[in-house]
Amino acid sequence: MQGFMTRETLLKWAPVLVLIFLLLVFPIFEMTNAWAKGKEHIYLLDSRFLSIRNLARIAISATPALMVALGVTFIILMGSIDLSMEGTVSVTAVGFAYAFLWLGGTLASWAWLAIPLALLIGAAIGLINGIVHVKLRIPSFMASLAMGFVGTGFALLLTGGDRVRVEDPLFRALLTVRWMNFPIMVYVAAAFLLLMWFIQTRTKLGRNFYAVGGGEELAAASGLNVNRVRILGFMLAGICYGMGGLMAVGKIGIAETVTGANFMFISITAVVVGGTALWGGIGGVLNTLVGVLIVFVINNGMVVIGLPSYIQSAVLGILVIVAVVLSTDRRSVSFVK
Template identity: 75%
Template sequence: MVAVRTTNSPTLPDNPRHGIVLEALVKWAPLLVLLVLIAFFALMEPRFLSIRNFARIGISSSPALMVAIGVTFVILMGSIDLSMEGTVSVSAVLFAFAFLALGGTLASLAWLALPVALIVGAIIGFINGLIHIRLRIPSFMASLAMGFVGTGFALLITGGDRIRIEDELFRSLLTVRWFNFPIMCYVAMALVLVAWFIQSRTKLGRNFYAVGGGEELAHASGLNVGRVRIMGFMLAGAFYAVGALLAVGRIGIAETATGNNFMFVSITSVVVGGTALWGGIGGIWNTVVGVLIVNVINNGMVVIGLPGFIQDGVLGLLVIVAVFLSTDRKSVSFVK
């Protein structure tokens, strides 16, 4: 599509290959960036390439990956969801309460707390979608407000306390390792496949692309756009809840702060991975690459001895570059 547009444009000389090369570059740039980053950190510090370090990257990536995959569905539709911090906190806290109330170990009925968490996430996503669609409020503001409500709600029900989850079976997400990687990495990978299946093999997944590619066209062809959007937000909420479960599994604590930082990191990951904010372009695999880029930078800085807090600034700049590269400036007249 980009190629067609650029061939017709008067500003670029009549060289159709130019557009195709640019398109390929934009498509593969994220993977290239990831490989260059890995090579860079490996040259600076050979220990970066050890299996132990890769496991460390895997552990830090897993919860973020789930949240980023959730928001990928929403961004594919051309909307945005900024509620992840609140949703993760509420899911984590309610999971912990249910888990402890039902017996406190996965061997008992407490396993029911897992689906409870997913349902909580989906419900919050549903409310997000309803507010966005029914009240006709732009999604970034509707979801931002819902995120604040979620964080407040989590604070309200915990009273600021931390809830410890000490069940060994649940903590085996982190403590039991298969081939050097903890179970949570495999859970995350399995869910990537689920997400990929939804994206490419179901009607819902195709509808996300249809809405993102051109909402008016999708509407004109008889698609219930509002329902697709609400489903997208619900799916996103369920994935945030999985992220919440992995985050609780990683540190063994559920609290209001469980959701902190997920917004910046997940949006950054999706955008850096090459999914366009305008919708319709990109997908799950882009997000996998994006999350790895973010976590490799994060981990690499620590490994080569740079202070970790610079990463927010570096990521901020990367986001700008990524959105810049992925925007087809001929099709957009102005942005707000």
């Protein structure tokens, strides 16, 4: 049963190889461009793409999406899907901003309470999402899509279309203060990733996600309360979306209805491209990190080598399909709707 280059091992490492390939291909593009222009000495270190400044830029832009993608990772691990992130991110971001301003407007006051509040709001939306999906027995893609619409609508209701500015320098330190060239928010994201990794590998809940994704009926027959695991999964995802909302506000200092826009596609792309199978049971948060990096390296690299940014969504769209096709074991699927 064990082989060196089995399908499983190949799939496991493919995303990393793709990332490494991308990290090399963009500098090479740059170098050939430079060479074409007649530059004589070409060093890899001259690459604008590989400069610390640019890498920090990639890290910053990837941070909110990573938070969101971590959340949806757990859902996809269970073989479900969550399309509610755009609404949830917007609601948590707007909710946070209003609470933050109302409680004093600076982290040095009671306004810090707005942070756990935002995560709570995320968990609450996830709870509703999970209950609608599990108790009303509605397929998750539809339940969560509808919840996403409700969320965006609710955010719009809260703001009335206005932008809410969060200008507290202490909070904005997330972006403005840098350690070793990277802003604090990157370290916060790294810490959160570690926490999620811990949940995935060390806790009962985390392992139960794999059991549900690997064989829901078998897991239920072994006495696992699958419905509870599902609802908890959606709550955990909601908390991650809350983190995503906080990071998005931290990044631009504004909370509005469209704060959550585009997160749906980017996060699902990242998860699937990272190697977490849409059918559940395989993959995890580290895959998602790789996936998010792939998405944002492509995004950034295309700009660096001078390609228009609008191609990005087409590239990602095709990438998703390729990733799903590669991770599908066709013998095990009878038909697909």
